[in-house]
Amino acid sequence: MTRVLAFLFVLLTAVLVLPAAPASAHAATVGSNPAPGSVIGTSPSEVTVTFSEPVTPVDGRVQVIAPDGERISGKVEGGGNVIRIPVRKASKPLGTYLISFRVISADSHPVGGAITFSVGAPSARPEEPAATTGPHPSVAVAVPVLKTIGYAGVTLIVGPALFLAFLWPPRRSRAGASRMIRIGLALTAAATLGALGTQAQQGSGSPIWTLSAGEFTEVVTSQYGLLLLGRLVVLGALAVLLPPLLRRPRRTVTVPQTVTAPVLVGAGAPAPQPAPAVKPQPQVTPRRARAGAVLALGAAGLTTWPMTGHAIAVPLPAVTVAAGVVHMAAMAAWLGGLVTLTVFLLRGTHERMLGVIMPVWSRWAALAVVWLVMAGAVQAVIQLGSLPALWQTGYGRLLLVKIGVLAGVLAAAAGARRMVNRARNGRGLRRTVVVEVAASVLILALSSILVQVDPGRSASANDQAVSGKGMSETLTSNLYTVQFNIYPVELGEYNTVHAFLYRPDGAPLQAEEWQVSARLLDPALEAVQQPISGIVPGNQALGSLSFPLAGTYEVVFTIRVSEIDRASVKTTVTVGT
Template sequence: MAVMTVDRRRAATVLLGLLIGMLGVLFSAGPASAHAALVSSDPNNGNIVPDAPNKVTLTFSESVQLISGKIQVLAPDGSRADQGDPTVDGATVTIPLRSGGGRGTYLVTYRVISADTHPVAGTITYSVGAASATPTADGAEDVKVDPLVRALIPIGKYLGYAGLVLLVGPVLVLALLWPQRLSRRDPGRLIWTGIGLVAGSTVLALWLQAPYTLGTSLFDVRVGDLRDVLGSTFGAVMLVRLAVVVAAGFLLRPLLLGSGGESKLDLALLGVLGVAALATWPLTGHPTASPVAGVSVVLDALHLAAMSVWLGGLVMLFAFLLPRANARELSAILPIWSRWAFTAVGALVFAGVVQALIEVSTLNGLFNSTYGRLILTKVALAAIVIGVAAFSRKLVKERAAEESPRGLRRVVLAELGITAVVLGVTAALVQIAPPRTADAARTTTADTTVTRTLTDKTMSLQVDLYPAAVGNNSMHLYAYTPDNKPLPVVEWKATAALPAKGIEAIDIPLLRITDFHAIGDIALPQAGDWTFKFTARTSDIDQSTFTMTAEIR
């Protein structure tokens, strides 16, 4: 009885370490970040177009899924300008519009799900003919997540990781290294705990996904919302994970009972199920949105497998084998486990480094982003653990046959404590946008079109210049009356000059597209504040001349 009490205390110590790691999740996890960015739209955000379009398109940095009822276009009078359901093709969302839209400013609001299952929300505006007051839509500008939902998501992910640790490594040890004379009752309980944690975290993830994507509270979830989640890619992957866990539970019973009823086929099927289960984690995370998604999914699954084998094996070693096995058994088990651990650590480091390079992409992203700093923290902790593991390997070679290898138990406990914190950092990482996403947003979302409206007593002239950079530029000119009606122009003239660099006025060839719309192209050779002059003649005796300055980068 005394031995069993001590063993239970050791098991409790291991679980306490995992709980400490969970606290790391709570302290390190901030607000969930959207992991896709709106990179362009048609019409462009803030632009004024001459005629009402028949659709609006939104293009994101990665593929997205629609959320029912979460995309709308509001007309200047606040009425709905969209009609029918929006459609999505990869990263492009198309919103059909009613015909004959009136003049003024339109508001487009959207909330979609990115490829890595995070919600993305925002607004853009465009104007037809001329700008007006922007219609309002409550709560459409930000990705709002209920605080309780936001806190529970990383906790659920951590519990799933902990379940993998208590399932994968212990099953391998029990199947291949466990001495026949020892009881399997307590290791079996540990494995059932792992199964319960994985299954419970999966059910929790399915429930949380509804309020997370919709921006509602934890208990404001309807049956239809859950049905939508189950019908999504995320829901399908979670259901596969649940099915795999249930099937694994049936196949594990003979192994856990120690009846000898398990067959090689059962063990092979368990291996296949294990691979399938591990693949479900990267299929609902950052790897699916990676520039090399296939490589990232494989690397992430390898990373999880190595972590689960190593840390799960340490749990078995600390809680059961070191206190229960005799010197002869330990002398046979420890060298084999040492080789397993060495291989797992190698795979862990390789997969982690390559995946970090893909996600971080630049040194600046590594040091100047939350994601990069967490990666550095994880690397530092991993380096400490690897050092401890190397010392452990040395002890295995020198003292494997000792009756009471207390030094080795202390080293293993240190490994467990640090890796529990590493698990917490990992759970926090999946909630933070990687630098590659932020870089994509910065480099592609900036609308470089210069749009100006120039007025006098008889005319309002809208000028669009794109991309306002050195090299070839396109120009659009629109003429309106002071009350924003199209104004026919008989003749257009335009010039561009850069006096600060001694560049005299350059004529800009213009082509009339409609009575009030002209286009032109000009190559601007240098950066600086260019002066543009426009003349629009509306009759034989009436004309207006405008001048504006625009920065060319």
């Protein structure tokens, strides 16, 4: 027993420490205009970046940097999957430009990156602004911890409330369970406020302690912030409505009354006759109305979780949101009930009373597990997108770990159920339930990480994401200077080379003949001539390079600038390693 709990504690600690790395992005960059790595003739008045999902630009974190490092972007316009960035003409327009962006995806997670394009000819890439990728370590740690606290808070509300309402022994004090509900409300509220406080820092990449009033206001007035404010309102209402509903019900004694007609004194007076019975009319009692309000508020509060996560950014959001609510409600009822049993009821309750409570709870727990598994299966199918994503993506592998832990918990639950059916409510049952609770806490931690990891359905979009990869370089001989760009520098035949030729004094130079070759250095192979031709009139040439094997290639440009003047320049390119 002690060894099992120690193992679960170590595993839980590892799970909470591992997410310190930045969370994966959930919207991929799938295109831009100008295209990534492209070379265009004139400076654009607007650039666009296209994503696989709707995004919201982070204020001040979407920029276009000119070749000399000057920021030339204006106010960003976002609409759906595309962000538009107006740009003014740079003071030195020729060279390589950098589009640096940071946006918030539809499921509230940050996405950062950079794309380059060139005007006239490639040049050195401008320095990328700081904090364009990944959240600050303080935020990366705080986010999953806050989510775990929020999930724990919900379980501490639902489980004790369920027992106090339906299964609480009449002679046991309700103070401890009521206190646990208040703790659950406080934890959930704290986690929600923490989520509001870290959302802006997720977007900006800044430390958690640098939150400004303006950033907090921007978050609060967004859809994400309004949903979390709604959750806080629900928690406040539950704090008022739940305590009176869960107090020990008062026993009232009804004294039957016989209503008779007036008695007439005197001869010939008729015998007293009972008044006609009045059929009672069904009424909605204040207690029943309060219970209905609590259920409605609870459902509304649970809805805010999937609506601020993965579930809202899928092809079937209504299905995934509904499945998310059912999944979380079933988890909270099951795990919260186990915690209530472990902390309050398994010790100090007469075995005869446990013999009444445990069979009912066992049936409820089994039903909660069925709904938990069904809702989880719906979510997994939609979020994974394909069966291979189960073992090919980080999301799928983490899901497999969660399923494995869940299987162990269900095995422990099955053992506890057998003990209940055999009326064994002693030490063995307590030990089994404690292990079940400990493993379930690990499932909560895994869930808090899972909502931060890129879903399997996004893997294909990320595989197609543009990254601005490629290479630009300037080579010089005594006859000329050549600037060139190779894109995308990948294995295969489809690598475009775009070159620009200049005199030593910087004036454009038109070549008489262009040649380019590529040779693998290790293992050493013969140089292979590659197709390239000049663009007339002008100082440009366009061609392609083939890299059939991974390794380092020597690329040689041989350019004839007159009938007799010819020179070669060379560089190396590493491909696929």
